[in-house]
Amino acid sequence: MGTLEKIEAIRNGELSATENVELALERIRKLNGKLNAFLEINSKAMEEAGEVDRMLKAGEAGKLAGLTIAVKSNINVKGLRATCASKTLEDYVCPYDAEVITRIRREGGIIIGMTNMDEFACGSSGETSAFGPTDNPAAPGYIPGGSSSGSAAAVASAMCDLALGTDTGGSIRNPASHCGVIGVKPTYGLVPRQGLIDLGMSLDQIGPISPDVPGSVLLLEVIAGKNQAEGMMMDVERVSYGELNGGVKGMRIGVSPQFSNLTDPRITGVIEKKVEFLKDLGAEIVEIRLPHIEQALSAYYLIVSVEFFSATRKYDGRKYGKRIESVCGEEVLRRIMLGSYISRREYRGRYYQRALQVRTLIRKELSLALKQVDAIVGPTVPKLPHKLGTRLTPLEMYAYDYLTIPANLAGTCAGVVKAGEVNGIPVGIQVQGKPLGEEKILRVMRALEVESSKSG
Numbered sequence: 001m002g003t004l005e006k007i008e009a010i011r012n013g014e015l016s017a018t019e020n021v022e023l024a025l026e027r028i029r030k031l032n033g034k035l036n037a038f039l040e041i042n043s044k045a046m047e048e049a050g051e052v053d054r055m056l057k058a059g060e061a062g063k064l065a066g067l068t069i070a071v072k073s074n075i076n077v078k079g080l081r082a083t084c085a086s087k088t089l090e091d092y093v094c095p096y097d098a099e100v101i102t103r104i105r106r107e108g109g110i111i112i113g114m115t116n117m118d119e120f121a122c123g124s125s126g127e128t129s130a131f132g133p134t135d136n137p138a139a140p141g142y143i144p145g146g147s148s149s150g151s152a153a154a155v156a157s158a159m160c161d162l163a164l165g166t167d168t169g170g171s172i173r174n175p176a177s178h179c180g181v182i183g184v185k186p187t188y189g190l191v192p193r194q195g196l197i198d199l200g201m202s203l204d205q206i207g208p209i210s211p212d213v214p215g216s217v218l219l220l221e222v223i224a225g226k227n228q229a230e231g232m233m234m235d236v237e238r239v240s241y242g243e244l245n246g247g248v249k250g251m252r253i254g255v256s257p258q259f260s261n262l263t264d265p266r267i268t269g270v271i272e273k274k275v276e277f278l279k280d281l282g283a284e285i286v287e288i289r290l291p292h293i294e295q296a297l298s299a300y301y302l303i304v305s306v307e308f309f310s311a312t313r314k315y316d317g318r319k320y321g322k323r324i325e326s327v328c329g330e331e332v333l334r335r336i337m338l339g340s341y342i343s344r345r346e347y348r349g350r351y352y353q354r355a356l357q358v359r360t361l362i363r364k365e366l367s368l369a370l371k372q373v374d375a376i377v378g379p380t381v382p383k384l385p386h387k388l389g390t391r392l393t394p395l396e397m398y399a400y401d402y403l404t405i406p407a408n409l410a411g412t413c414a415g416v417v418k419a420g421e422v423n424g425i426p427v428g429i430q431v432q433g434k435p436l437g438e439e440k441i442l443r444v445m446r447a448l449e450v451e452s453s454k455s456g
């Protein structure tokens with residue numbers, strides 16, 4: 001059953017919110033022991049479902065009425081733990097709801113639990129969690145991708161209807177690609193960040209992960225839009241994506257040779273088939289150039305380390321939880337050390353300032369390309385996921401992020417939909433758009449999704 005059909009079933013009383021929550025809890029009981037996607041379950045979910053059922057009877061159903069929503073553990077949900085999958089915050093019980101959670105509750109969505117992730121969202125594999133790795137439901141034994149590993153795995157295994165992830169350098173899109181689900185990184189400033197525990201505040205965005213494109217559209221429509229309490233937001237009150245089934249006829253879609261230079265040819269093969277398909281549907285395929293895309297990676301890791309270092313200074317063991325350096329894992333510590341080093345050296349303008357210059361360059365290149373086309377399509381992750389537990393060097397791990405990072409540096413939007421498989425492992429196609437270009441990318445994603453469901 002698709003997301004919209006389920007909402008319909010709940011609205012017309014074929015399925016109650018309580019029954020829907022029971023279904024999710026049953027799947028979690030059955031599968032979570034193996035997958036390790038959830039770190040905590042909301043013990044009040046049944047009670048909240050009862051309340052939603054009463055509202056449904058009274059005809060006051062919100063847009064998400066009765067749907068179960070899983071939340072990445074770096075987003076505050078009152079009464080649950082936002083541990084960031086770190087020992088640092090293992091006892092941190094959220095005192096309030098993040099703005100996105102308030103909006104979800106207002107529309108009748110039920111928070112089913114908190115999901116596993118890379119520690120403080122630092123990682124691309126889901127393996128740096130202090131509470132053990134998450135398995136990939138679509139390709140058991142392989143990493144699910146990260147850092148929103150638990151959210152993607154929970155959606156892929158139908159332990160929830162929809163999920164929230166966060167994306168600083170690819171953390172929604174990368175696991176969506178490896179798990180064969182949908183994920184959207186919204187334009188920077190479209191979704192409130194209040195209540196999100198920062199990794200890199202100039203890059204982080206909360207976004208939806210879902211089993212189908214309409215599911216992501218729905219969740220994005222609920223969470224997006226200006227929050228008066230935040231200064232860094234786009235001037236958009238609310239979004240509504242209207243007709244998504246309009247197709248791609250007449251759209252100009254960009255592809256770049258720089259993508260294939262960085263990508264495993266087997267993945268490129270899967271993507272090229274989808275590009276052919278978009279052409280058959282009447283899209284005009286245009287070659288665009290992104291000459292410096294490879295430099296985005298090193299600029300990103302410098303910027304994110306400096307911002308993360310600064311964000312972690314509050315974990316000194318006095319106010320929240322434990323002193324971070326005493327309990328964190330090696331990837332988090334590496335970034336704190338790197339961030340501290342760069343910050344100290346900065347008076348020479350050698351690292352951070354240069355990274356910012358590269359960021360400007362990438363933003364210009366993407367913006368120029370996006371002036372020529374309505375959307376850019378290409379691979380999401382340049383290589384196939386590794387087997388769980390394989391030891392990678394930091395640089396090998398960072399190399400998963402080559403293709404997702406540019407959109408974060410530029411603040412643009414991007415989404416992922418399954419394009420096919422290589423040896424049984426899902427491969428997602430990335431659709432990138434202009435700032436606030438969500439409607440167009442969602443239309444392209446929907447066209448690709450409809451095609452895949454037809455060809456089975």
Ligand code: GLN
Binds near residue numbers: 146147167
């Ligand atoms: N893999 C990237 C990193 O480790 C991206 C993480 C993210 O988007 N949260 O920083």
